[in-house]
Amino acid sequence: MSQHALVELVQNLVPAHAGGDVSMGGHGRLSALRQDGLREFVRMGIPTTRHEEWKYTNVFPFIGLDYSYAPMRWDASSASAPAVVSAAEVRDALGQHISIRVLNGIVSVDAPQLPAGLEVIELTPELVESDAGVAAALSAGAPMHANPFVALNTALLESGIVIRLAKGLALELPIHVSIETTSGQQPMLVAPRILVIAHEGAEADIIQSHHASGPSIVLDATVVEFSVAAAANVRYHKIADDSESARSISSVTADVHRDASFTSHALSVGGRFVRNDLAVRLCEPSSQGFLYGVSLLAENEYTDNHTVVDHMLPHCHSEELYKGIYDGTSSGVFNGKIYVRPQAQKTTAYQSNHTLLLSPKAQVQAKPQLEIWADDVKCSHGATMGQVNDEAIFYFRSRGIDKDMAKALLTYAFITEVVEKITLDGLRELLTHRIARKLSAESLLF
Amino acid sequence: MTPLLQITNLRASIDDREILKGIDLTVNPGEVHAIMGPNGSGKSTLASVLAGREDYTVTGGSVLFQGKELLELSPEERSREGLFLAFQYPVEIPGVSTANFVKTAVNEVRKHRGEEPLEPAAFLALMRERMALVEMDPSFLQRSLNEGFSGGEKKRNEIFQMAMLDPVVAVLDETDSGLDIDALRIVASGVNALRRPNNATVVITHYQRLLDHIVPDFVHVLWNGRIVRSGDKSLALELEQRGYDWLKQEASVEA
Numbered sequence: 001m002s003q004h005a006l007v008e009l010v011q012n013l014v015p016a017h018a019g020g021d022v023s024m025g026g027h028g029r030l031s032a033l034r035q036d037g038l039r040e041f042v043r044m045g046i047p048t049t050r051h052e053e054w055k056y057t058n059v060f061p062f063i064g065l066d067y068s069y070a071p072m073r074w075d076a077s078s079a080s081a082p083a084v085v086s087a088a089e090v091r092d093a094l095g096q097h098i099s100i101r102v103l104n105g106i107v108s109v110d111a112p113q114l115p116a117g118l119e120v121i122e123l124t125p126e127l128v129e130s131d132a133g134v135a136a137a138l139s140a141g142a143p144m145h146a147n148p149f150v151a152l153n154t155a156l157l158e159s160g161i162v163i164r165l166a167k168g169l170a171l172e173l174p175i176h177v178s179i180e181t182t183s184g185q186q187p188m189l190v191a192p193r194i195l196v197i198a199h200e201g202a203e204a205d206i207i208q209s210h211h212a213s214g215p216s217i218v219l220d221a222t223v224v225e226f227s228v229a230a231a232a233n234v235r236y237h238k239i240a241d242d243s244e245s246a247r248s249i250s251s252v253t254a255d256v257h258r259d260a261s262f263t264s265h266a267l268s269v270g271g272r273f274v275r276n277d278l279a280v281r282l283c284e285p286s287s288q289g290f291l292y293g294v295s296l297l298a299e300n301e302y303t304d305n306h307t308v309v310d311h312m313l314p315h316c317h318s319e320e321l322y323k324g325i326y327d328g329t330s331s332g333v334f335n336g337k338i339y340v341r342p343q344a345q346k347t348t349a350y351q352s353n354h355t356l357l358l359s360p361k362a363q364v365q366a367k368p369q370l371e372i373w374a375d376d377v378k379c380s381h382g383a384t385m386g387q388v389n390d391e392a393i394f395y396f397r398s399r400g401i402d403k404d405m406a407k408a409l410l411t412y413a414f415i416t417e418v419v420e421k422i423t424l425d426g427l428r429e430l431l432t433h434r435i436a437r438k439l440s441a442e443s444l445l446f
Numbered sequence: 447m448t449p450l451l452q453i454t455n456l457r458a459s460i461d462d463r464e465i466l467k468g469i470d471l472t473v474n475p476g477e478v479h480a481i482m483g484p485n486g487s488g489k490s491t492l493a494s495v496l497a498g499r500e501d502y503t504v505t506g507g508s509v510l511f512q513g514k515e516l517l518e519l520s521p522e523e524r525s526r527e528g529l530f531l532a533f534q535y536p537v538e539i540p541g542v543s544t545a546n547f548v549k550t551a552v553n554e555v556r557k558h559r560g561e562e563p564l565e566p567a568a569f570l571a572l573m574r575e576r577m578a579l580v581e582m583d584p585s586f587l588q589r590s591l592n593e594g595f596s597g598g599e600k601k602r603n604e605i606f607q608m609a610m611l612d613p614v615v616a617v618l619d620e621t622d623s624g625l626d627i628d629a630l631r632i633v634a635s636g637v638n639a640l641r642r643p644n645n646a647t648v649v650i651t652h653y654q655r656l657l658d659h660i661v662p663d664f665v666h667v668l669w670n671g672r673i674v675r676s677g678d679k680s681l682a683l684e685l686e687q688r689g690y691d692w693l694k695q696e697a698s699v700e701a
């Protein structure tokens with residue numbers, strides 16, 4: 001088998017493992033982890049559409065390009081890098097917030113003073129070596145053995161971002177992580193790694209947005225891991241509203257402990273290629289997971305949401321609502337797995353996925369997969385796929401509202417239920433406007 | 447005087463089945479017409495064809511609306527010109543608030559007339575005033591259009607929309623069906639409050655009881671796609687007593 005260019009690139013970037021403790025000049029845990037990542041990446045290779053999890057997700061059109069790699073580095077001087085327009089838009093919408101920017105791999109933290117109890121620190125070999133909490137959280141969740149791009153990200157893990165919330169810290173300001181990448185003549189690969197550790201009772205909102213620019217393709221293989229301790233409450237928002245050059249493959253995992261809650265909003269309002277893998281593990285009793293998704297696609301855009309909710313122990317609750325609107329020749333995938341393990345009695349798990357097709361050429365694959373091994377549970381899933389209701393359109397037209405406006409209003413109406421789940425006012429308004437703009441319905445709604 | 451609505455030999459079919467088989471009807475300013483007839487006779491079809499529903503194919507005849515050919519206009523243009531249809535079954539629209547819907551509709555009509563959109567405050571005041579006509583609580587404004595509304599609330603909402611759009615000709619398709627006596631009175635007084643010398647109302651109904659409240663100048667009986675008899679309000683009373691069978695027999699003898 002001929003070696004794939006991307007595999008070769010990654011191989012060349014991972015130094016051989018010398019073994020031993022970092023403090024003794026050795027390479028330590030992180031280096032060992034990278035070796036594992038590399039081995040797994042080489043073993044799995046690039047997933048083809050024969051692979052069950054990648055059946056509709058064809059990476060081959062862009063995966064074979066000659067990528068240069070922008071490794072993560074921390075910028076000591078911090079901030080004041082040139083702004084990418086749409087990232088700035090997110091920042092404006094959020095108002096006061098804590099900004100972490102990753103500009104072509106260079107991390108800067110833009111907050112004069114972090115609130116007490118919040119740490120934003122570099123993930124270094126030393127930290128992984130010395131901090132058992134970080135070491136445990138790192139790769140506890142990310143499916144390095146199953147997802148080739150998580151393996152790739154792990155192989156390249158020289159540096160990353162650790163966001164740590166102290167016990168009981170209810171963070172008032174949201175944290176925005178913007179991943180901004182500008183390619184030159186050569187396609188560019190970035191693989192940011194973000195670890196969020198919320199200690200007991202902590203509460204935070206995290207917004208992650210991706211912004212690619214430049215003439216060549218940007219392949220962004222971000223991995224985010226959440227460790228949500230007892231009674232903590234983390235709300236995560238991933239905005240994909242990216243340019244034609246972006247190819248985003250991201251993996252997010254959350255381990256949710258007793259009485260804790262994790263909420264995810266996968267907000268895809270643009271992007272040529274977006275693959276979101278999200279796995280929420282309800283790993284202690286009475287934990288909760290809320291998974292929301294909006295895909296509003298047009299032209300040749302593509303978004304693939306693969307979600308897993310794993311009910312491991314009793315009395316956990318999960319709720320999943322994904323809605324997609326597809327126009328033009330856009331396409332999408334929703335694959336939602338729910339596992340209810342034998343011990344997980346008294347589980348409540350609800351999933352629904354609704355699709356609106358605005359064009360006969362748009363395509364959607366929707367696949368719910370419920371695997372339930374416990375008997376005393378309440379689980380349901382529902383999926384619909386349809387077009388804009390003609391009766392409704394006629395009703396609008398009979399009131400003087402033309403067909404296009406009617407369609408835009410109805411389309412907007414279809415998706416607003418999910419947008420309304422966003423509790424951050426600024427972000428919700430931004431999304432609302434963004435959606436209205438994409439539907440050419442701004443004048444109708446505001 | 448130009449009639450507001452002049453229907454001549456109107457024929458319409460659906461899936462090659464003729465439903466309207468030559469309808470003639472003239473409505474002048476200030477008039478109230480009632481169209482009655484048994485189920486399936488084509489009353490809603492007539493209303494839908496007037497409003498421009500595309501499921502039906504007009505196979506003959508003409509409809510002049512204030513002298514203009516109505517059938518050439520799109521449904522939205524008909525509405526903007528001043529035709530209003532109160533639906534027999536108003537559609538539920540989750541996610542679109544009643545206020546936003548009505549605001550969009552009114553502003554489209556205003557734009558058509560070359561008027562500026564209403565200021566939000568003026569608009570809200572107007573909505574509240576018109577809701578009061580049909581005793582609708584303002585809380586309905588924020589609710590999704592017709593979603594979860596009771597039958598009576600939906601019908602009141604139709605008349606509220608009519609009040610906001612201030613049409614030249616309103617066609618009410620069984621606005622009375624499913625209403626209790628109080629709701630019937632409310633809806634009827636709303637409709638009456640909107641009557642003026644320069645507009646007109648066409649009331650489609652099964653029952654005489656609505657016509658006690660909205661008193662018609664003319665009553666027409668539609669049967670099997672044709673108007674088989676026209677008269678004044680006493681015809682409605684006669685139908686109430688005798689049913690439709692005698693008319694059906696007469697009509698089939700004539701045919």
Ligand SMILES: Nc1ncnc2c1ncn2[C@@H]1O[C@H](COP(=O)(O)OP(=O)(O)O)[C@@H](O)[C@H]1O
Pocket residue numbers: 460465483484485486487488489490491492501
């Ligand atoms: N959309 C439609 N598709 C097929 N048949 C229809 C449709 N609408 C009406 N019809 C038929 O046309 C006839 C007249 O119906 P309708 O106009 O609803 O009568 P009415 O309102 O007087 O009860 C009925 O036989 C009905 O079945």
Ligand SMILES: [Mg+2]
Pocket residue numbers: 489490491534620
């Ligand atoms: Mg009818």
